[in-house]
Amino acid sequence: MEEISQEELQRLCPTLLSLLEEEIDERRYLVVVDPNVEEEADDADVFDPTEYNWMLYFPDRIKEALGEEKFAELYERLEGIEAFEDLIMDEEDLFGVSSPLEDEEALAREVLTVLEAMAVEAARERQA
Numbered sequence: 760m761e762e763i764s765q766e767e768l769q770r771l772c773p774t775l776l777s778l779l780e781e782e783i784d785e786r787r788y789l790v791v792v793d794p795n796v797e798e799e800a801d802d803a804d805v806f807d808p809t810e811y812n813w814m815l816y817f818p819d820r821i822k823e824a825l826g827e828e829k830f831a832e833l834y835e836r837l838e839g840i841e842a843f844e845d846l847i848m849d850e851e852d853l854f855g856v857s858s859p860l861e862d863e864e865a866l867a868r869e870v871l872t873v874l875e876a877m878a879v880e881a882a883r884e885r886q887a
Contacts, residue, residue, distance in 0.1 A: 762786070763864055763871075771871045775878035778824035790870050791816040792863040795855065806855030811847060813856040813866055821874065822852070829881045836873050842866070 763786040769776065776783055783789060792815055797808045806814060815837075822830040834848045837856075842865075845857035860866045 761864065763867060768871075771868065772875040772878065774882055775821075775824060775871075775875050778878055778882065779820055780823070781820070786864070786867050786871070788818060789821060789874065790867055791818070792867045792870070794863065805849045805853065806847060811845065811855030811857050813858055813860075813863070815854040815856055815870060817852040819852075825874075825877055825881045826884075829877055829884075832877065833873075836877060837870070840869050840873060842869050 763771070765784045768783065768786060768789070772789070775789070792813060795806055795808045795811050795814045817830075817833070825833075830851070833851070834846070834854070837843065837854065838846055842858050842860050843856055844859065847855040849855065856866070858866060860869075
């Protein structure tokens with residue numbers, strides 16, 4: 760599948776983008792989605808590639824945009840993604856995912872949908 764365009768980012772997560780201090784034009788600045796493959800694995804790897812076929816990393820800007828309390832809910836919220844068969848957290852911003860999805864952009868769209876919902880909540884809480 761084709762990489763998520765800047766226009767699609769605007770459509771998928773307008774609130775999240777509005778909470779960021781800088782303009783974002785690529786999905787990788789919001790969430791890094793990498794395949795976790797056996798050939799690239801070594802003993803220092805966090806997630807066993809036979810159990811978790813994807814790795815998710817969230818840059819600091821996401822924590823800053825959502826706020827620490829909201830960001831702390833990320834693991835629980837990601838667990839709600841139906842396309843995730845299993846999810847493990849190594850650090851607050853690094854996750855291993857087992858998913859039948861074979862396209863990183865499709866996986867990213869699922870995650871961006873969760874981030875946008877969290878951003879809407881964070882924006883409402885700030886206004887209250």
